[in-house]
Structures are given as structure tokens and as C-alpha cells.
Amino acid sequence: MTIILDRAKDLEATATWHRVCPLDELELAWGEAALVAGRQVALFRTADGTVSAVAQQDPATLANVMARGIVGSRGSRPTIASPLHKEVYDLHTGECLTRPDLTLPTFATRLVDGYVEVEL
Template sequence: MTAVLELQEETTAAATGWHRVCPVAELEPAWGEAALIAGRQVALFRTASDEVYAVSQEDPATGAHVMARGIIGSRGDRPTIASPLHKEVYDLVTGECFGNAELNLPTFNARIVDGHIEVEL
């Protein structure tokens, strides 16, 4: 698997903003990958329960494009990603930072359709 997944195919319904990125089988559970989607760097994550999440690849605290290398975890029933640089922990659904209310990680809707991950930008 390459560090940056290449966008394989965009959905025909471009007006909706959904982009087909890759087969879900190409993402290992609990491991992030970066994808370039319509010119935007996005970090993709697949959890052990086969849920998929998409967030900005840019670390809100530093501006470095590293979030795909973060550590997957949870706070209660909320899935989280910890930045690999300063270990700030973000909610994968809302982008809320648990340790610093001034930081927010942009999130994107993600879904699995016909075995492929699609992301809405």
C-alpha cells in the first residue's frame, strides 16, 4: 500500500460531492492512509468493526500533513485519532479536540458502497 492512495474513480454523481476512493479491503483495520481527493489531502481510517472515517490530513496544531499516521483509539464509545506529533486526541466523528477546545480537525462523511470507500467533500 502506498502512503498516498490514488483516487481510483469519482462517482458519476459529482454534484453530490461523493468521491470513490479505494476498495475498503485496501485499508487495514486501525491503520490510517492518506488519499488525495479532488486536490485535498484526506486521512482515511477503518476500525476493527469495519466503520470508515475521513478527516483532514492536516494536523490542526502544527499544519503538518500527518494525521494518517495517528493512533486510533476511543474515548468511551467515541472513536478517536491521536496526532502523531503532539498527541492531541480528536473525535473521528466531530473533529472535536479533547485536550484543547481551540483545535478542531475537519471531518468528512465517509461510507462503504459496493465494497469501496466513498468520501463526501
């Protein structure tokens, strides 16, 4: 158990922010794929003005397609539906709302001087 805790601390210590693109290059309610530090990430600019970042890889099929998903919401929760089998994920938590056995990795984002940055 100590190894797991130490590994978590190591991962936290090595997480860094990566500048990805200017905010104005992201269209509202449309996904864009980016290669960030060697990892495929899907970025979404939602109606509330926030930018969400999730793994580009669909957890159900392992295909790199999430940027082509359908942006929507469930109540006040912004969502992305996989373009392949339409599993619906919460954009903030990665929780799958249609299949509890699936989770979509999410990444922190921030805006710095008009640019979107993603933490990996």
C-alpha cells in the same frame, strides 16, 4: 449574515462523493492518506467496521500527518491522536478532546459496491 447563509448553501450544493479505494485495502486501526479532489484526507477503518475520513492536516502544527496518528477510543468514541503533539480528536465529530480550541475537519464516508467514498 445572508451572505454566510448563501455561501453555506452553495458549499452544500457542490459537495460530491468521490470513490477513493476498495474497503479491503484499508487495514483495521491504521490510517491511510489519500488525495481526494485535490485535498489531502486521512482514512481510518475502525474496529466497529466503519470508515472515518478527516483532514490530513494536523490543526495544531499544520503538518500533513494525521494518517500516521494513533487510533484509539475514549469510552465509545473512536479517536485519532496526532503523531506530533498527541492531541486527541474524535474521529466522528473532529472535536479535540485535549485542546478545545482545535477542531479537525471531518468528511462523510459511505461504502458503495465494496469501495470507500468520501464526500467533499
